[in-house]
Amino acid sequence: GENVEQHPSTLSVQEGDSAVIKCTYSDSASNYFPWYKQELGKGPQLIIDIRSNVGEKKDQRIAVTLNKTAKHFSLHITETQPEDSAVYFCAARTRGAGGYQKVTFGIGTKLQVIP
Amino acid sequence: EAGVVQSPRYKIIEKKQPVAFWCNPISGHNTLYWYLQNLGQGPELLIRYENEEAVDDSQLPKDRFSAERLKGVDSTLKIQPAELGDSAVYLCASSLDGGGTEAFFGQGTRLTVV
Numbered sequence: 115g116e117n118v119e120q121h122p123s124t125l126s127v128q129e130g131d132s133a134v135i136k137c138t139y140s141d142s143a144s145n146y147f148p149w150y151k152q153e154l155g156k157g158p159q160l161i162i163d164i165r166s167n168v169g170e171k172k173d174q175r176i177a178v179t180l181n182k183t184a185k186h187f188s189l190h191i192t193e194t195q196p197e198d199s200a201v202y203f204c205a206a207r208t209r210g211a212g213g214y215q216k217v218t219f220g221i222g223t224k225l226q227v228i229p
Numbered sequence: 230e231a232g233v234v235q236s237p238r239y240k241i242i243e244k245k246q247p248v249a250f251w252c253n254p255i256s257g258h259n260t261l262y263w264y265l266q267n268l269g270q271g272p273e274l275l276i277r278y279e280n281e282e283a284v285d286d287s288q289l290p291k292d293r294f295s296a297e298r299l300k301g302v303d304s305t306l307k308i309q310p311a312e313l314g315d316s317a318v319y320l321c322a323s324s325l326d327g328g329g330t331e332a333f334f335g336q337g338t339r340l341t342v343v
Contacts, residue, residue, distance in 0.1 A: 146329060221269065
């Protein structure tokens, strides 16, 4: 099955600096890579995603890049703000049992933005 | 529009006791997921439903865990008997279909087994 590795596990940045979180995946058949933000006491929320036919995607201060050859993808947050503090999960989607899509999550990165 | 609703938010039980979690997905969503999230880890799929059919329960410990989704709407996840290692957050999520549409998560149920 798919294996997703994520690092770093914790990340502290000064407000206004950039943050980068990196993930690798093992299954070359994975074709969709979502990123989730989980605030304390809440469920994960999709913030951005990228498909395997695209190398980069940007949404305001958030961007994701994908290198299919190397099987790694990254989340970039620019001009960080205190409200960006949360746990971020990368994930990879591939075809699981019964032909249905299956999502595998990384272990998460706890981002702390210091005012 | 209401999101995915889970109850209870918190549950503390003694080991060997039974416990049940309830999930009401977003209206119209055919696919429902139950995930287990251990502290400091990402969510791990326990079971996935397409309408009332469990299409992927390969990661569900069937000796003590069971789930149902009667009528293809809300769902219940049960543990009987609970063990200390079951302490975790149980997340429910739903999506329009299983073809890759976005999954929306509930707030989860934090279970503590003492």
